[in-house]
Amino acid sequence: MTLPPSEGRLPLPPALPRENGRPSSPCALCAARQFSVCAPLDQDSQVRFFALATTIRLEQRRTLFQEGDPAGHVFNLTDGAVSISKALADGRRQITGFLLPGDFLGLQQGDSYAYTAEALTPIALCRFPIEKFQRFLSETPGMEHRLLSMASNELAAAQDQMLLLGRKTAVERVASFLISLSDRHAARGRPGSPISLPMTRGEIADYLGLTIETVSRAFTRLRKEGRIVLDTVDRVRFPDLGTLREIATGG
Amino acid sequence: MTLPPSEGRLPLPPALPRENGRPSSPCALCAARQFSVCAPLDQDSQVRFFALATTIRLEQRRTLFQEGDPAGHVFNLTDGAVSISKALADGRRQITGFLLPGDFLGLQQGDSYAYTAEALTPIALCRFPIEKFQRFLSETPGMEHRLLSMASNELAAAQDQMLLLGRKTAVERVASFLISLSDRHAARGRPGSPISLPMTRGEIADYLGLTIETVSRAFTRLRKEGRIVLDTVDRVRFPDLGTLREIATGG
DNA sequence: TTGGCTCGTTGATTCAGATCATAGCTGGAA
DNA sequence: TTCCAGCTATGATCTGAATCAACGAGCCAA
Numbered sequence: 155m156t157l158p159p160s161e162g163r164l165p166l167p168p169a170l171p172r173e174n175g176r177p178s179s180p181c182a183l184c185a186a187r188q189f190s191v192c193a194p195l196d197q198d199s200q201v202r203f204f205a206l207a208t209t210i211r212l213e214q215r216r217t218l219f220q221e222g223d224p225a226g227h228v229f230n231l232t233d234g235a236v237s238i239s240k241a242l243a244d245g246r247r248q249i250t251g252f253l254l255p256g257d258f259l260g261l262q263q264g265d266s267y268a269y270t271a272e273a274l275t276p277i278a279l280c281r282f283p284i285e286k287f288q289r290f291l292s293e294t295p296g297m298e299h300r301l302l303s304m305a306s307n308e309l310a311a312a313q314d315q316m317l318l319l320g321r322k323t324a325v326e327r328v329a330s331f332l333i334s335l336s337d338r339h340a341a342r343g344r345p346g347s348p349i350s351l352p353m354t355r356g357e358i359a360d361y362l363g364l365t366i367e368t369v370s371r372a373f374t375r376l377r378k379e380g381r382i383v384l385d386t387v388d389r390v391r392f393p394d395l396g397t398l399r400e401i402a403t404g405g
Numbered sequence: 406m407t408l409p410p411s412e413g414r415l416p417l418p419p420a421l422p423r424e425n426g427r428p429s430s431p432c433a434l435c436a437a438r439q440f441s442v443c444a445p446l447d448q449d450s451q452v453r454f455f456a457l458a459t460t461i462r463l464e465q466r467r468t469l470f471q472e473g474d475p476a477g478h479v480f481n482l483t484d485g486a487v488s489i490s491k492a493l494a495d496g497r498r499q500i501t502g503f504l505l506p507g508d509f510l511g512l513q514q515g516d517s518y519a520y521t522a523e524a525l526t527p528i529a530l531c532r533f534p535i536e537k538f539q540r541f542l543s544e545t546p547g548m549e550h551r552l553l554s555m556a557s558n559e560l561a562a563a564q565d566q567m568l569l570l571g572r573k574t575a576v577e578r579v580a581s582f583l584i585s586l587s588d589r590h591a592a593r594g595r596p597g598s599p600i601s602l603p604m605t606r607g608e609i610a611d612y613l614g615l616t617i618e619t620v621s622r623a624f625t626r627l628r629k630e631g632r633i634v635l636d637t638v639d640r641v642r643f644p645d646l647g648t649l650r651e652i653a654t655g656g
Numbered sequence: 657t658t659g660g661c662t663c664g665t666t667g668a669t670t671c672a673g674a675t676c677a678t679a680g681c682t683g684g685a686a
Numbered sequence: 687t688t689c690c691a692g693c694t695a696t697g698a699t700c701t702g703a704a705t706c707a708a709c710g711a712g713c714c715a716a
Contacts, residue, residue: 240568242655248568261557268561291550298549299542305556306512310519312563317491317499319570320614324703355664363571368703370665387664404493575673606694619673621695638682638694 180204186232189256189342191304194296203290207280218259218271218279225267227281228260234277235352238269239360249361250315251308252353254338258304260284274352319363322404327362328372329402332382332390348383348391376401431455437483440507440593442555445547454541458531469510469522469530476518478532479511485528486603489520490611500612501566502559503604505589509555511535525603570614573655578613579623580653583633583641599634599642627652 181187181200192203210229212218218229221240236253250269253259259279262268282290291297311334318330332349340346351358359369376382381398383391392398399405432438432451443454461480463469469480472491487504501520504510510530513519533541542548562585569581583600591597602609610620627633632649634642643649650656 238564240564242568242572244655246572246655248571250564250567261560263554263557263561269564298553302549302553302556303514305553305560306514309512309556309559309563310514312560312567313489313491313501313520316501316563316566316570317493319567320499320611321493321497354662360571365704366664367666367705371703374665404495404497605692616674617694618675618696622673625695 180209184232186230186255190230190232191258191297191300192230194300195294199294203294204280206282206286206290210279210281212273212277212279214273214276216273218273218277219267221267221270223267225260225262225265226284228258228284228287229271229282230280231255231257231259232278232280235274236271236277237274237353237357237361238271240269247360248363249357250312252335252361254342256342258301261301261305274357324362324364324368325372325375326402326404327364328358328369328376329381329398331358331362332392333395333399333402336392336395346392347395348385348389351388351390431460435483437481437506441481441483442509442548442551443481445551446545450545454545455531457533457537457541461530461532463524463528463530465524465527467524469524469528470518472518472521474518476511476513476516477535479509479535479538480522480533481531482506482508482510483529483531486525487522487528488525488604488608488612489522491520498611499614500608501563503586503612505593507593509552512552512556525608575613575615575619576623576626577653577655578615579609579620579627580632580649582609582613583643584646584650584653587643587646597643598646599636599640602639602641 181192181204184190187193192200195203207230209232218236219225231253233255236257236259237249238251238253238259239247239249241247252274253271259271260267291301314330314334318327322330335351336346336349339349353361355369355373356366359366362369364372373382373384376398377384380393381401383393385391432443432455435441438444443451446454458481460483469487470476482504484506487508487510488500489502489504489510490498490500492498503525504522510522511518542552565581565585569578573581586602587597587600590600604612606620606624607617609615610617613620615623624633624635627649628635632643632645632652634644636642
């Protein structure tokens with residue numbers, strides 16, 4: 155699966171004077187900023203915050219960190235898409251979330267990561283040493299509030315996903331997945347249709363608690379019933395979001 | 406299902422001078438305090454915090470609030486057990502969590518509750534008007550930090566539950582459920598075995614994404630294999646937590 | 657150009673859990 | 687004490703999704 159370089163995704167920020175170092179503040183150029191943890195910071199705080207960060211890039215399919223690794227950093231995704239997942243000893247895997255620019259990773263209790271994070275596309279992130287991040291949190295009014303608000307949203311999304319995994323049929327799951335991706339694009343001010351799918355059918359299956367074959371059959375059925383149009387295998391249009399939303403919610 | 410009054414649960418706090426009003430500070434007597442959002446507060450802050458609260462009791466099987474209700478309050482559970490759930494239009498229901506004393510409810514974005522909360526047993530709670538609670542949060546250092554830490558824990562638990570719902574077999578789900586209840590009891594300094602189950606088989610089924618019959622069969626199988634002992638239908642002993650834990654994690 | 661990957665789709669068959677049906681148990685009400 | 691309603695357990699059957707299998711398309715490397 156190859157993504158068109160300039161379609162359906164936020165552009166990578168332009169190369170910076172001290173890429174992989176500590177440029178003064180490229181935040182002004184960061185397309186993810188307004189959706190990130192750093193959104194409420196004033197100019198001065200933003201500079202202080204960014205000074206703690208190292209900007210990182212990672213190629214598609216690479217692992218950012220693994221479940222069980224000692225947790226030394228937290229991350230703010232600025233470009234690309236990431237999956238976070240947990241696995242059982244025998245290899246069964248559940249993807250618990252797909253992250254988009256502005257999403258935050260690594261917030262954990264304890265001293266090791268509770269899940270694995272992998273790049274679905276080439277990604278860019280701000281990486282913060284966890285102690286510096288914690289200190290900044292406690293010194294900067296509004297930051298914990300912002301993180302709490304983001305965590306609340308994540309918790310609500312997690313509950314929706316539990317309803318999906320526990321009680322929805324295969325077609326309802328796929329419809330819900332597409333709707334929620336579309337909504338997240340729209341919430342970031344980008345078109346909700348068409349959207350590109352940066353993940354494979356196998357990754358969608360691991361997210362929805364299904365197999366590859368069942369996901370494929372659900373796509374086929376939605377396509378034959380006219381609920382979706384597959385321009386390519388990784389590009390979906392929604393002729394009738396309303397009906398799709400009804401399917402997704404079991405209406 | 407009747408729970409023995411003084412076994413397996415924290416005792417209800419003794420009747421207070423102004424029950425259902427605003428007593429000065431019974432927090433000293435509150436068995437849930439050290440596990441609650443209020444744990445890190447000093448004596449003075451605790452009194453100010455409690456002054457915002459109304460103490461509430463609710464009978465078994467009553468609804469505290471419903472998905473979609475306008476959200477005016479947040480709650481701190483001090484005694485008993487609560488289920489939180491979401492439902493689809495046709496009645497399919499997913500219980501997303503069982504809350505124990507010290508757990509916090511109602512934290513939500515937007516102006517309505519995103520889930521339904523029901524009393525599994527007679528319960529006692531501290532109820533806070535949401536604006537007063539928010540104001541206290543912003544005025545009291547450490548409170549948002551504490552809530553963020555609680556939300557992180559909930560998020561980690563939610564991810565575990567997604568792995569369960571997406572990828573575990575029926576027996577693994579029931580074993581995981583029992584282990585996690587046992588662990589939560591132990592974390593509160595109470596015995597991890599035997600434990601009482603304040604919920605019906607139907608509620609366990611709605612929590613595990615199964616049917617009543619499948620939950621019942623899984624209990625029977627675990628019992629016949631010697632992994633659990635059912636003293637009564639709502640009281641479980643664990644002769645071998647190690648093996649049960651292995652079953653739960655797919656080992 | 658060819659060969660060998662991976663990925664996605666589709667068909668045939670199997671199976672874990674859902675559904676349907678029945679019966680025993682328990683606790684509260686009369 | 688009896689009765690009844692709700693809960694739990696268990697057997698029989700059904701079914702949605704998993705598994706097993708085959709194949710075509712796209713892509714890269716030789």
